[in-house]
């Protein structure tokens with residue numbers, strides 16, 4: 001090992017994510033290249049590096065840094081370069097020079113100890129001087145944190161989040177109880193916290209560890225859609241994670257229940273254990289559905305059949321019997337569910353219901369769980385439809401960390417009717433938030449296709465409500481003539497019935513291309529997207545064709561297919577800026593998807609004439625501009641909304657030439673291509689295939705081995721979710737737990 005001291009002259013490359021840096025270091029007698037994990041380095045800083053010389057195949061001799069120490073710059077030039085680097089808010093190159101001209105080598109000392117003296121410089125008032133002092137202090141603390149936490153494998157981006165939350169206590173908290181990170185910091189889970197704890201030497205039997213391990217186990221199960229876990233399952237799963245004896249786990253389950261973090265409920269054969277919000281939500285949904293549905297409406301002075309007839313005449317349609325039945329129930333009942341597959345007339349029915357309510361001068365609100373679904377609902381009904389979050393007027397809590405809904409029991413929605421589309425995507429927590437904000441006496445109409453995948457979040461709300469039989473349900477099952485022309489619609493229904501599909505019919509819209517190995521499947525998909533389909537259907541190959549895969553990993557998973565598709569659809573180009581982040585290349589022109597709801601993400605149009613907030617999980621956009629200086633990637637959504645992402649926010653974006661079928665729920669695309677090949681059996685299910693196929697409006701092409709297509713059609717095993725909604729709905733009603741009205 002060798003020690004070298006010098007000043008950073010240039011930063012050639014820096015991976016913001018893991019701190020890997022290539023820089024030039026000016027030593028007393030030379031300029032050398034250093035490489036290694038050097039987070040937080042700035043130009044002008046003097047550092048001492050410890051490491052060894054290596055000879056890089058292309059770049060020649062480089063000094064590989066093992067560890068380093070930063071000295072504050074001591075020369076006048078060094079200080080100017082350091083302050084000009086942009087790391088301290090309020091100081092740019094011009095001001096830096098002025099400050100150093102005045103204070104010389106004492107500059108850093110003054111900024112740190114007596115920033116008010118900076119007011120002696122023209123253009124710096126007392127406010128700015130204080131801001132510079134604070135920014136310097138913050139930078140120092142943050143840098144200290146980054147250097148200290150690097151050895152625990154925590155990258156600079158996480159340090160930023162940790163610092164934002166705990167400020168100057170950050171290091172102390174991480175060292176005393178790293179498990180707090182798992183609870184407080186987005187992106188840090190139990191596993192990482194546990195690794196840190198191990199390095200610090202915290203006992204595997206520590207109370208905090210076991211409690212967090214149990215919470216983690218329950219959180220993991222939410223990801224699989226369960227609202228609770230039976231006690232024995234929770235204990236055995238937590239044991240695998242914690243690797244300790246069961247009795248310790250049992251003790252801490254009790255502590256967590258006393259601490260109101262979990263709820264233990266008596267089940268049929270054993271206790272069920274919930275994270276508290278899920279318990280409250282499940283019971284709340286039951287209570288509210290029953291209250292809403294037991295409300296008796298005043299008899300309307302109208303003849304419903306007559307009213308429907310009028311609408312049929314004005315709209316030139318003739319409703320089927322069960323469509324009429326749906327319209328009547330929607331009017332007469334407090335809660336009503338309309339379900340059915342594609343082309344069965346749901347939209348037509350909803351539009352009739354809306355017309356009827358409008359004719360009666362009733363106030364109607366429309367909403368759907370995602371931005372895309374809300375947009376589609378607006379288009380098909382010609383009325384404004386919001387996301388459920390917007391409908392409930394989502395805002396942020398004071399520390400900006402959690403969102404809250406302004407609409408609730410205390411300030412409910414003012415409407416006679418609330419219609420929600422794509423309810424299969426609504427999880428139990430969101431459903432409770434929604435129902436809480438609906439007054440008894442308002443009609444609630446839930447529309448959805450219960451054969452689609454259930455919600456990403458916990459629960460199986462739509463199916464449970466339908467199966468409980470406590471509210472009226474109309475299932476539309478007739479495919480209308482027009483829709484029968486489409487093999488997409490016909491095959492979707494065949495999939496649901498477990499029947500073989502009609503494939504490759506001349507001039508139709510549903511094709512299967514037989515390929516048996518993964519390499520050939522990838523090749524065929526690339527050829528279809530790049531050449532065959534755009535040429536034949538005259539569509540835009542990036543915008544109009546969507547590849548959907550059941551999984552993320554493997555040759556045919558989303559990650560690999562996106563890499564391959566990027567090479568073909570948006571290849572490297574001298575004129576297109578690109579940036580590497582976590583092994584992914586973001587390039588101008590890439591198709592990307594927002595992968596979490598970000599309700600306060602700001603957007604504006606290019607001419608700044610329109611501004612707004614909110615980019616949602618599943619929204620698809622295109623990389624529009626990469627600003628390497630500002631370290632931002634600009635993405636354009638809906639052809640006009642431009643959103644800036646800091647590099648540190650890029651974990652919210654995924655490439656989306658290909659997406660998972662799960663992520664495509666609630667969206668529609670002109671053309672859908674899906675690989676059909678081996679995948680874990682729990683992914684090769686009928687409802688996954690059905691959901692994927694029903695995303696396509698104009699054409700479906702399946703590429704792969706027919707035996708997997710047939711396997712999916714037959715695999716009707718619905719992987720059960722632990723949810724008590726169905727059972728509780730009938731139990732609550734039968735036991736009269738709910739009074740008739742509020």
Ligand SMILES: Nc1ncnc2c1ncn2[C@@H]1O[C@H](COP(=O)(O)OP(=O)(O)OP(=O)(O)O)[C@@H](O)[C@H]1O
Pocket residue numbers: 317318319320323340341342343344345346347348349480481482483
């Ligand atoms: N009563 C009816 N008589 C004749 N045609 C109908 C009737 N109801 C709906 N249709 C037609 O059937 C087709 C499908 O109807 P609609 O769009 O309402 O169904 P959907 O269930 O909303 O379908 P998707 O979910 O695919 O959008 C449309 O072309 C529509 O005009």
